[in-house]
Amino acid sequence: MATELPKDEGTLKVIKATKETEHSQIFRVGTRRSILARVQADEIVKELKEQWPEHTFEIHAMSTTGDNNQKTALHKFNEKALWTQELEVLLEEGQLDLIVHCLKDMPTQLPANLQLSCITKRRDPRDALVLKPTLVDKVKSLKYLPEGAVVGTSSLRRTAQLKRFYPQLKFQDVRGNLGTRLGKLDDPNSDYSAIVIAVAGLERLGMTNRINSYLSKDNGGMLYAVGQGALAIETRKDDKRTTDLLAKISCDRSTKQGLAERQLMRTLEGGCSVPIGVETEWIPKKRFHDTHVGIGVKPAEDYDQATGAAFGGDPAGKEEEQDLTDELVMRAIVVSLDGKDAAEIETRRRITTNEQANELGFDAAKLLVEKGADKILEQVQLNRGIIKDQGNA
Ligand SMILES: NCc1[nH]cc(CCC(=O)O)c1CC(=O)O
Secondary structure (H helix, E strand, O other), X not given: OOOOOOOOHHHEEEEOOOOOOOOOOEXXXXXXXXXXXXXXXXXXXXXXXXXXXXXXXXXXXXXXXXXXXXXXXXXXXXXXXXXOHHHHHHXXXXXOXXXXXXXXXXXXXXXXXXXXXEEOOOOOOOEEEEEOHHHOOOOOOHHHOOOOOEEEEOEHHHHHHHHHHOOOOEEEXXXXXXXXXXXXXXXXXXXXXXXXEEHHHHHHOOOHHHOOEEEEOOOEOOOXXXXXXXXXXXXXXXXXXXXXXXXXXXXXXXXXXXXXXXXXXXXXXXXOOOOXXXXXXXXXXXXXXXXXXXXXXXXXXXXXXXXXXXXXXXXXXXXXXXXXXXXXXEEEEEEOOOOOOEEEEEEEEEOOOHHHHHHHHHHXXXXXXXXXXXXXXXXXXXXXXXXXXXXXX
């Protein structure tokens, strides 16, 4: 029997076509029920609507196993599928035409008849340090936090990387949606001095004023999660009607970065619950000599990963005119859970096709393994059943 779409009126948002024509079609967009998921779906529908004003896009928001199990440590579910499975069933059945995901939360292996059809222009992929309001005036960044201060994170990746450089800090799980996490931080009675969360989520919810520091390899030694900051759209493989539609909102550069990062993860058989960090960055070759700046030192306003605009003030929206001499740089790290061992690499090359992007990710994984990443990951797998906190992201 076909799964019912949620009937709750509050979850159904219909954006009507401005003018109905005989070519006007309806597309059903699936998303999760969290505020962030809804904002993301709105963002995609807005982009689609700009390109296809004649069509109608209905947003169907539903809760998933992941949303309903905030208390259970996420790494205990072996796959990311807990965020996506229910929606995928509806997509397979044809009750939805597309699902909007955070690329970061999308499994690297998808059901056989579904595909990742589109990655839109990525936002700032970095993690942010957010301090307890009472500490903002006293503490500038992680290194000024006192011995034993508690930092809330929701992922092994974040904890492991931070332990490496800040062994004096304590790390505690902090779960729930962004609002919940911030609430726990702000609670004067909570132990948290700071939390680390994704810049992109804060941006989408209009809360960048809470960011005290942008973390990166050069600031805090923190590489981000595969796919972080990008939205991805999943469709049925055989649904040309929808994939044709999505081609117009896809970002070529973000797609290549996303594919390269996912190939890295897939090759390392990482899944979501292992400490793999990554940074990818387009380096415009011509301007390389005078504008090669680490992304960690760029203020967020100037940051434009997709177009490379951070490197020379290129106006945004020029991604179609990709300079064929541009290189894609990938930095990646695998860290042991205690932060004591790490395998790190950096590799770069000219990329013009998606296949080459995949190859870059694959080769980066091989380089990491040569540096001992496989042994670190093996140890992480062994520890999986023992540790009792932290998973996703
Ligand atoms: N795993 C949770 C999650 N999934 C996506 C985002 C927002 C950032 C993004 O879109 O990549 C977050 C919050 C966080 O990591 O702090």
